[in-house]
Each structure stands twice: as C-alpha cells, then as structure tokens.
Amino acid sequence: MEGSFRGWPNGIKAAVSLSFDDGPPSQLDKAVPILDQHGIKGTFYVNPVPGPRFERHVARWQAAMENGHELANHTVSHPCSGNFGFVSAERALELWSLERIEADVLQAEEALRRWLRGIKEHSFAYPCGQTFVGRGSERRSYVPVIARHFRVARGLGESANDPRICDLHCLSSWMVVGVTGEQMISMLQPAIEAGHWAIFCFHGIGGDHHRVDVEPFEELVRYLAEQAPQIWTATVQEVGLAVAEIQQKARS
Ligand SMILES: [Zn+2]
Numbered sequence: 001m002e003g004s005f006r007g008w009p010n011g012i013k014a015a016v017s018l019s020f021d022d023g024p025p026s027q028l029d030k031a032v033p034i035l036d037q038h039g040i041k042g043t044f045y046v047n048p049v050p051g052p053r054f055e056r057h058v059a060r061w062q063a064a065m066e067n068g069h070e071l072a073n074h075t076v077s078h079p080c081s082g083n084f085g086f087v088s089a090e091r092a093l094e095l096w097s098l099e100r101i102e103a104d105v106l107q108a109e110e111a112l113r114r115w116l117r118g119i120k121e122h123s124f125a126y127p128c129g130q131t132f133v134g135r136g137s138e139r140r141s142y143v144p145v146i147a148r149h150f151r152v153a154r155g156l157g158e159s160a161n162d163p164r165i166c167d168l169h170c171l172s173s174w175m176v177v178g179v180t181g182e183q184m185i186s187m188l189q190p191a192i193e194a195g196h197w198a199i200f201c202f203h204g205i206g207g208d209h210h211r212v213d214v215e216p217f218e219e220l221v222r223y224l225a226e227q228a229p230q231i232w233t234a235t236v237q238e239v240g241l242a243v244a245e246i247q248q249k250a251r252s
Helices: 025-038 056-066 100-113 143-148 183-196 214-227 236-251
Strands: 013-022 045-047 070-073 197-202 230-232
Touching: 013 025, 013 183, 013 214, 013 236, 025 056, 025 214, 045 056, 056 070, 056 100, 070 100, 070 197, 070 236, 100 143, 183 197, 197 236, 214 230
Parallel strands: 013 045, 013 197, 013 230, 045 070
Antiparallel strands: none
C-alpha cells in the first residue's frame, strides 16, 4: 500500500521476526546461544518426527522454548513440489489433497504437544513456502486449511509485510542463504522506513543446509538488539497477534 504505516503501538517504528526452518542441529548449537546472548527471541519451525532429526534433541528444544523462543509447526512430512530433487513422490504436493495436508499438520500438532511440555499457541510455516495441493483444475490453496487451525502462518516472498493489508495466514518472509550481515541489515532499511514487518527465514547457521555463517548472523542479531525498542524484534506468533489487533481496529 502507498504511504508508510505509523500505527504500531508503544512507539514502535517497525517489526522484525527471525524464523528458522527444519530444525537442523546448528540452530541449537549456534543460533539459540547467539539469540540468548542478545536477548532476542526466535521462531523455530520443526518437523516433530522420531529419531535423529527431532526427537533426539527434544530436551534442548524444550529448554529453548522455556527460554521464550517459539517452537512451531512445519508439518510432519515436509511436503513440497515433487520438482525438487529431494522430494519423493510420496511427499509431492502435486499428488496431495486438502484432507491429506490437514491430517499431516494436525499430526505434527499432536506430536509437538506430546514432546514439548507446556507448548503455547504457535504459528505455522509452509514447507518450501508452497501453499498448494494438486495440479491444474484440481489445484487448491491450502491456506484456508491452515487458517482454520492457526492465527498466524508464514510463507516465503520478496517483500516485508504491510500490517494494514498483509495476509496473516500467508506472511511473506525472506529466505536468506550465504549472505553478509551488511546485506541483511540493508534489506531491512526500506521495511523500517515503511513501518512494515520483515521476517527472515533461516535454515542452517554456521553449518547444515542453506547456510548463513555465524558472523553475519550475529551481526544482524546485534544490530536488532541495539535498535530495540523502536524496532521490535519478536516471534512470528507475537508480532502476528499484534498485527491482527491492528487489522481488527481498522475494521471497527
Ligand atoms: Zn522446511
């Protein structure tokens, strides 16, 4: 929308969320300690599955959650387009139905509640940022399915989110890979100027897939800590609920 948004509460100028997908171990080893050192809370979208990918690290995720980070739903199966080489036919969204995706998301929800004691209401992130099931005339958006079960959900996209208009069930986020701290800080500047909500989507930090190195990540976190409280850095769920209130007020 044209013109900057100046309607954040408490003298806030703009908002930022740091989100992390897939739960690779480097997020626990590197990202969480850096966030904790600077007092910044992140959102971690995990696939709650048995074995080494999640279950083995449950105690550490529990500790991160109790320390104020958001642990959130990223499905059990991580279904994406079968065009990606890492996606089996079994997990290809082209062959899925709305019923199947809903069952997978609810199964993840049940597993999160079983493994993470006292987990609070949280958000959802679309695997690979993709929001469809089926093909051609059978293709459907599964955003309405997610909207029935969550108040806030994150996708991917080029822009930051304008609180006046953004879809809280399909938020735009920037997936960053191999960037410098300076690059991420300069990506933020137009969003801050416009009073928008910028969401970063990270994967590995200092290791694992789609890596961002530790130094640039720390540079961004330090910058955000210094810019508080004018720039409000909080979890996707927390900023999402504040934006829901802004949109609610605008309607009434
Ligand atoms: Zn993912």
